[in-house]
Amino acid sequence: MKIAMISEHASPLAALGGVDAGGQNVHVAALSEALAKRGHHVTVYTRRDATELPERVRVGRGLEVVHVDAGPARHVPKDDLLPYMGELADGVSRDWGQRPPDVVHGHFWMSGLAALDAARRPETGYRVPMLQTFHALGTVKRRHQGAEDTSPEERRWLEPGVGRSADRIIATCSDEVFELKAMGIATGKISIAPCGVDLNFFSPEGPVAARKRRYRILSVGRLVRRKGVDLVIRSLPYLKAAGFEDVELLIVGGGGDSTVMHKDPEIRRLLDLAAELGVSGHVTLQGQVPRAEMPGIFRSADAVVCAPWYEPFGIVPLEAMACGVPVVAAAVGGLRDTVVDHATGLHVPPRDPEAIASALSLLLENPTLRAKLGQAGERRARTRYSWDRVAAETEKAYQLAVAGAPASASAGIVPMEGAAL
Template identity: 65%
Template structure:
């Protein structure tokens, strides 16, 4: 198949860890490469956010990235990109004048608008599939007035969900949210995100650390990721007389040389100071993905306790490295992390529960090793990008054949 991916803000070529560069970038890059390895041809359309970018870039064998001019050629926060979607759609349609794709897969709601525009402009019957990555309804529920999404999202996102040919959700929780949003259940398929199992593996070097046990938090530094909960858990442990655990925080817009350049990183450093655990917290800034496995392997556990999480690739990366995950029971983590088998589930926003889970893992190395081993097995059986690409290609073929969408219920949560 000739596949067009549309990813307006999240380029597969971007550096990861900044405010707007995380899982969606990884997803688009890895899914595209894996589809290409299966023999398909993939073109990824993304907005030009730097005047120096070449129009077309070969990103991987069989994967080309096309930078479409849509609005100013500089970084613009993703929530401010809506006015440029018609221009993005028109640019994509122009590119299709040569060779039309068989199928379009849009990522994030705004890309869905651009993709539907492009198909309309082409006047051809090209099916559009949509992966939302995050839903405005969920974001508004958790972030309230702090949600910077444009108001139009409230009606345009459901409109995209109803007008595309199929929606590909990444986890079972998202299916419920989509149905609540008014998306027809029959149009929804499930294909999870995956993990780079060649990079993230248990064997390989681990970063040196001191005598303290180590927990790690990895991801974009935004409040909803709940990094503060991990710091508060350290404070709870200290209160209980345990100062033998350190917390490594990876991510944010600051580089390794100046992690505190990130405002959220500064907020975390201040909090650690206030709670008197600053000497147990190491803020590392943005780390290239290739360097993450060394850090993950050095940790007794990875803590992923967001308020909500559309999918969450970091827990899979930890599992693939054989590291237990302490996970809030929200969103994609309900599917990926099996409580008591590959990690420990805790309620969201509950530092005491995180502290308790840390002790269970740190004080029982045999159990920790077993959780890690099962995590590795689960990640390899269910979440390789190869498998995700096969499921996704099946969904594309189902739509092309006008057949019922495929449901890969990766979500049964029980057996490996």
């Protein structure tokens, strides 16, 4: 198949760990690579966010990245990119010319708009089957972030519109299916294909990063409030009270390396919180860590904690599991599918530092349990979450979309009853 991926803000070539660069970048890069390995030809379209980027980058056999001029050639926060989606669609459509792909796959709601626009231009005479992966849903974000949600107002009606107009939706977890249904999207056109993990790269064998203290707890991810890193810091006094004095919480992620990270307000907030709780000596903020160093860091941990308020999928727990490390995870979103309670890790209620501390105590005092959960996690990652398996599931969804999509263009987004577009 000739496959076009559109990922407006999350380039497969970007460095990870900054505010807008995380799981979606990994997902688009690894899925595209796995599809190319299965013999497909994949082009990923992303927005040019630096002047020096070449127009086309050949990443490997059957895989290229195209940087499309859409808005200023510099970093623009993802929530400010909506005005440039028309330009992005123009660039994609120009690149297709008279040779459209067999399918177009939008990643994130805004790319979905550009994908639908490019796929259904009456003047081209073709209609490309369009699939959508949302990665995150505005409804869920609003529910948890309220007034702090910086998404454009239009997301309220454009995102469900993308869902209704897409030929197929690829949800990454079962929780998302319920959310999509609640948005008025027919479940019959939803496929589930989770994110995967690179099992050659993330594995229990290999170098192990040095640790500072007897026990290491690890938190990895973009440092945005909803990731709940503050809740893990808040669990440390309980852990100390339970007798675990010699503990280090290593926090990986944040917008830069250790030289610039102290300017970041979220990092200041976390450091202030640690000082206020008297646990500064137990917290290390590492900043953004290059991909190559991540497996060694995972392997150095006794437990990885993921305590988000909500999580559309969450690749970090899979990476931890693939490295044989048990995961303490808030029982939300994708973490309910990936982490199996008392089998590959421990579930805790969301926003509950005391529960995080109890789960960590159980793991730290019991090396046999840690090893058992770690080994089961590795098995689960290997049997269910290889990128090749995810690509095979995605391929099935593409085939269903090709079989089911009407042949000619019918422009626009399917409006919600009474909604102004």
